[in-house]
Amino acid sequence: MGLRRVVITGLGAISALGENVAELTGALRRGFSGIRPIQLVDRSKLRFSNGAEVPGYEPERHFDPKQAAMLDRFAQFAVIAAREAVRQAGLEAGSALFRRAGIITGSCVGGQTTEDEGFVDLYLRGKPRISPLIIPKTMANAGASRISLEFQIRGPVYTISTACSSSNHAIGQAYWAVRSGMIDLAIAGGSEAMFSMGILKAWEAMRVVSPDTCRPFCKDRSGLILGEGGAMMVLETPESARRRGASVLAEVVGFGMSSDAHHLTQPSVEGPALAMQAALDDAGLPPDAIGYINAHGTGTVTNDPTEAAAIRAVFGSHAARIPVSSTKSMHGHTLGAAGALEGVASIAAAREGFLPPTINFTERDPSCDLDVVANAPRPGNPEFVMSNSFAFGGLNAVVLYRLR
Amino acid sequence: MPEEVRDRVIRCIAEAQHLDPETVTIDSTFEELGIDSLDGINILFALETEFEIDIPDEAAQNIRTVREMVEGVERLLAEKAGSRPQEQT
Numbered sequence: 002m003g004l005r006r007v008v009i010t011g012l013g014a015i016s017a018l019g020e021n022v023a024e025l026t027g028a029l030r031r032g033f034s035g036i037r038p039i040q041l042v043d044r045s046k047l048r049f050s051n052g053a054e055v056p057g058y059e060p061e062r063h064f065d066p067k068q069a070a071m072l073d074r075f076a077q078f079a080v081i082a083a084r085e086a087v088r089q090a091g092l093e094a095g096s097a098l099f100r101r102a103g104i105i106t107g108s109c110v111g112g113q114t115t116e117d118e119g120f121v122d123l124y125l126r127g128k129p130r131i132s133p134l135i136i137p138k139t140m141a142n143a144g145a146s147r148i149s150l151e152f153q154i155r156g157p158v159y160t161i162s163t164a165c166s167s168s169n170h171a172i173g174q175a176y177w178a179v180r181s182g183m184i185d186l187a188i189a190g191g192s193e194a195m196f197s198m199g200i201l202k203a204w205e206a207m208r209v210v211s212p213d214t215c216r217p218f219c220k221d222r223s224g225l226i227l228g229e230g231g232a233m234m235v236l237e238t239p240e241s242a243r244r245r246g247a248s249v250l251a252e253v254v255g256f257g258m259s260s261d262a263h264h265l266t267q268p269s270v271e272g273p274a275l276a277m278q279a280a281l282d283d284a285g286l287p288p289d290a291i292g293y294i295n296a297h298g299t300g301t302v303t304n305d306p307t308e309a310a311a312i313r314a315v316f317g318s319h320a321a322r323i324p325v326s327s328t329k330s331m332h333g334h335t336l337g338a339a340g341a342l343e344g345v346a347s348i349a350a351a352r353e354g355f356l357p358p359t360i361n362f363t364e365r366d367p368s369c370d371l372d373v374v375a376n377a378p379r380p381g382n383p384e385f386v387m388s389n390s391f392a393f394g395g396l397n398a399v400v401l402y403r404l405r
Numbered sequence: 406m407p408e409e410v411r412d413r414v415i416r417c418i419a420e421a422q423h424l425d426p427e428t429v430t431i432d433s434t435f436e437e438l439g440i441d442s443l444d445g446i447n448i449l450f451a452l453e454t455e456f457e458i459d460i461p462d463e464a465a466q467n468i469r470t471v472r473e474m475v476e477g478v479e480r481l482l483a484e485k486a487g488s489r490p491q492e493q494t
Contacts, residue, residue: 048462208446208462266443303442 007179010247013085014345016230016332017053026349029357041196049210053228053333073112074194078231079144090235094152103157103184104145105175107167107191109337111141114197169340169390169398173256190341192231216361217298217327218369225299228333232341251348252403255284261395273311276397288316292383295347297391298327306368326359326374340390351404356381414475417451433471
């Protein structure tokens with residue numbers, strides 16, 4: 002079997018910018034910030050006070066009480082995003098297509114919030130026993146497994162954990178699995194819910210979280226802002242979409258991966274450049290075909306100039322003509338969900354004819370010499386879009402989407 | 406005789422870097438000791454624990470030598486002592 006094309010027929014997202022893709026798209030268009038004072042954790046004990054939580058999230062609106070109690074917040078987000086994507090694709094539980102379908106999700110911390118709470122009982126409160134649900138709630142594949150149960154999807158189901166590249170790795174793997182003919186349909190994406198005291202204190206110790214807000218590519222950027230959420234896509238072949246009368250929203254056309262082999266936390270220029278080039282090669286596209294880059298753009302002192310240099314290395318003189326933005330300035334850095342959420346954001350915005358902005362933008366940094374879409378969305382109708390994710394551990398994953 | 410601040414800082418650095426404390430001197434630079442950014446935040450964590458102080462990100466950013474580290478810790482210890490309520494005698 003030759004390589005098949007892979008299209009996207011469903012999108013789903015829950016984040017600080019709302020509980021569905023329509024709300025996300027509206028917020029991106031308005032340049033609305035989902036970054037607010039943290040509510041889920043006592044922020045008086047932290048050096049930073051802002052985060053991008055899903056505002057007013059109530060599990061009971063999405064799950065019956067027993068189901069909610071069985072799922073860590075990160076798994077709930079995975080299921081909620083998957084439901085929206087499946088619904089948009091016009092599929093339902095038990096669909097015949099699901100016999101040869103798979104689910105690949107990404108998550109960095111998985112259900113560690115549940116684990117954290119359980120360990121407080123054990124270590125701090127001196128309780129002699131802790132809940133047996135901690136194991137199935139903490140496992141990083143909890144979201145993927147719950148989606149499989151809910152929709153009766155029986156093919157390959159697994160979870161990738163490569164820190165902040167997790168969900169781009171997941172989408173890329175799903176793309177290759179459908180493209181190769183191993184499966185006919187995939188649900189792919191990622192989810193994350195990191196607002197527990199233990200995890201936030203660990204991020205505090207890393208000294209990369211901003212004391213105010215996320216300003217990617219700005220001269221006065223001061224770090225990242227953590228965000229929670231989930232995003233999923235339904236991938237299938239154009240033939241299967243056509244047979245079902247499903248609308249094609251976008252196409253996945255390239256995937257590139259690389260490892261910096263440089264340092265555990267310091268980024269390199271070469272690694273991300275290799276991944277971007279690998280994605281272009283996979284798609285058979287010249288650099289000047291790319292009309293928009295959704296950057297990794299964390300807003301840390303080190304990431305942004307390194308990413309800018311990597312983009313320059315790959316795109317050469319065309320780099321100056323590619324609009325670039327980091328939507329992390331609005332929905333925060335969702336770690337293992339980042340690639341999926343930013344992919345969904347890029348596709349949803351481009352389909353409505355605009356490029357999402359980098360908000361909170363103050364002054365240009367000459368060391369981040371890119372055409373940053375600053376503060377307000379820009380009209381745009383790019384044919385090809387690049388979505389970058391670069392992780393701690395030096396692992397890079399880049400996905401290319403075709404919009405028209 | 407209590408251990409000098411300088412010696413305690415050097416001990417923290419040596420332990421965090423798995424170095425012989427003899428090889429760490431007040432004049433050593435982080436570069437000489439092979440201390441990169443991740444090592445640096447790990448040392449800050451060790452110093453915060455050792456001295457029961459909070460080292461703000463701004464204070465930590467430009468430190469490149471053991472001497473600057475010792476001076477920074479001494480400054481924070483002095484601030485901490487200054488802000489402590491007067492003890493009754």
